[in-house]
Amino acid sequence: MDLIFEKSRPGRTAGSIPVCDVPEVILEQVIEQRLLREDVDLPEVAEVDLIRHYTMLSRRNFGVDVGFYPLGSCTMKYNPKVNEDVARLPGFTELHPLAPAEFAQGSLRLMVELQIFLSEIFGMDDFTLQPAAGAHGELTGVMMMKKYFETRGDHRRQILIPDAAHGTNPASGALCGFQTVTVRSNAEGGVDIDHLRNLMTGDVAGLMLTNPNTLGLFERNIEAIAEIVHGRGGLLYCDGANANAFMGKTRPGDLGFDVIQLNLHKTFSTPHGSGGPGSGPVGVMKNLLDYLPVPRIVKDGDRYAWREDYPDSIGRVRAFHGNFNVMVKAYTYIRTLGPEGLKKCSEVAVLNANYLKEKLKPYYDIAYDRTCMHECVFTGRRQVQESGVHTSDIAKRLLDYGYHPPTIYFPMIVPEAMMIEPNETESLETLDAFCDVMMAIARESRENPDMVKSAPLTTPVKRLDEVRAAREPDVCWKG
Numbered sequence: 084m085d086l087i088f089e090k091s092r093p094g095r096t097a098g099s100i101p102v103c104d105v106p107e108v109i110l111e112q113v114i115e116q117r118l119l120r121e122d123v124d125l126p127e128v129a130e131v132d133l134i135r136h137y138t139m140l141s142r143r144n145f146g147v148d149v150g151f152y153p154l155g156s157c158t159m160k161y162n163p164k165v166n167e168d169v170a171r172l173p174g175f176t177e178l179h180p181l182a183p184a185e186f187a188q189g190s191l192r193l194m195v196e197l198q199i200f201l202s203e204i205f206g207m208d209d210f211t212l213q214p215a216a217g218a219h220g221e222l223t224g225v226m227m228m229k230k231y232f233e234t235r236g237d238h239r240r241q242i243l244i245p246d247a248a249h250g251t252n253p254a255s256g257a258l259c260g261f262q263t264v265t266v267r268s269n270a271e272g273g274v275d276i277d278h279l280r281n282l283m284t285g286d287v288a289g290l291m292l293t294n295p296n297t298l299g300l301f302e303r304n305i306e307a308i309a310e311i312v313h314g315r316g317g318l319l320y321c322d323g324a325n326a327n328a329f330m331g332k333t334r335p336g337d338l339g340f341d342v343i344q345l346n347l348h349k350t351f352s353t354p355h356g357s358g359g360p361g362s363g364p365v366g367v368m369k370n371l372l373d374y375l376p377v378p379r380i381v382k383d384g385d386r387y388a389w390r391e392d393y394p395d396s397i398g399r400v401r402a403f404h405g406n407f408n409v410m411v412k413a414y415t416y417i418r419t420l421g422p423e424g425l426k427k428c429s430e431v432a433v434l435n436a437n438y439l440k441e442k443l444k445p446y447y448d449i450a451y452d453r454t455c456m457h458e459c460v461f462t463g464r465r466q467v468q469e470s471g472v473h474t475s476d477i478a479k480r481l482l483d484y485g486y487h488p489p490t491i492y493f494p495m496i497v498p499e500a501m502m503i504e505p506n507e508t509e510s511l512e513t514l515d516a517f518c519d520v521m522m523a524i525a526r527e528s529r530e531n532p533d534m535v536k537s538a539p540l541t542t543p544v545k546r547l548d549e550v551r552a553a554r555e556p557d558v559c560w561k562g
């Protein structure tokens with residue numbers, strides 16, 4: 084496909100302006116001279132070519148609205164369009180971020196109610212909606228943990244993170260100045276309790292537990308873990324980015340967690356990918372309330388206001404008030420589904436993942452074979468041994484069949500990992516069709532491994548240098 088620059092023809096234009104019938108103002112008086120450049124190389128194309136170009140480009144893009152997107156840990160589920168309609172209401176979109184509270188009562192009410200809903204769903208005492216992503220929420224949560232110890236004059240230096248945690252957890256701990264210490268997983272894919280007991284000293288601020296973990300497994304020993312961590316004065320952090328596995332079924336606050344971050348853009352339905360927009364609210368129990376970011380919204384009678392005077396607060400973590408449109412979508416999602424609907428989401432997400440796991444088990448080895456939550460992790464070990472076909476080849480081959488590949492080579496504790504998250508929005512027919520393709524690829528790997536290793540065969544570009552594409556993106560056109 085040609086670039087828009089290659090389609091350019093001098094003098095061609097996508098619009099025409101009527102002849103001026105009022106006195107002309109010399110442009111230079113209005114626009115600074117340095118902005119009036121003639122040498123900017125902009126493409127010149129007709130309207131029809133412009134429309135065709137961008138429509139064709141958009142069709143080359145893969146998204147949830149186009150097909151099945153089982154990217155493990157990312158919850159690329161279908162997002163109901165009613166959320167978009169509500170988020171686009173002019174009362175929300177036209178509100179200036181600096182509008183004083185008196186002029187933003189409806190939006191403040193929505194934020195307060197969302198905090199209350201999230202507190203209820205997850206069993207926490209309060210939430211902040213400021214963080215703009217999951218990892219940002221983690222950072223905020225760990226900053227609060229650090230402040231909690233600082234105000235006690237207790238300078239703990241370490242934070243514990245299981246090897247089945249999400250990769251952003253150690254990064255968040257390290258950014259807050261903690262030394263991160265890895266806790267091993269046991270044979271069941273849960274936290275090795277003895278190892279935790281040995282590591283949990285008075286120098287440890289707490290444990291960051293991804294639950295369900297990156298193996299798609301629910302931690303079976305949370306109460307014992309909470310007892311060990313709290314027993315040494317530590318705090319228990321929950322990475323709740325994948326809460327569509329348990330919302331409505333169990334509440335982290337009841338299980339002994341002190342702090343949790345959520346990913347509204349995953350669990351509570353916002354299209355995401357390529358960096359945003361996201362929202363990573365953080366919920367805390369009473370012991371951490373004083374450290375929540377400011378400003379906080381307070382309700383005074385039936386009016387809402389911003390309040391800054393919380394002396395122990397970690398301060399502001401985001402400009403303005405976070406990604407408000409994501410909050411509107413999450414609010415709409417919760418209100419349209421209701422408690423029973425949210426619970427059903429978790430049930431179907433878990434059912435779908437287990438269906439897929441059982442159906443594909445004869446063809447691909449499963450990393451930890453027990454009931455999984457919202458995702459299941461396979462290993463391509465058998466394919467490597469049998470025919471030298473790697474997980475990356477299987478992922479590339481899926482592109483030929485029109486599917487977005489699952490997450491691969493993550494979690495890192497599983498060799499040749501394939502992490503498949505089907506989500507609650509997919510039908511039995513979609514799951515079956517995907518399984519048929521995965522079975523076909525397993526057969527192709529045995530019978531025609533060279534073909535699988537040279538996949539994809541049907542896409543506009545083949546095997547890209549992904550690392551270089553990310554590190555040195557070449558986005559300039561040189562004519």
Ligand SMILES: *Cc1c(COP(=O)(O)O)cnc(C)c1O
Binds near residue numbers: 156322323324361
């Ligand atoms: C997605 C994810 C994150 C990171 O969330 P971002 O919004 O991408 O920063 C953290 N933890 C887990 C378990 C996740 O799945």
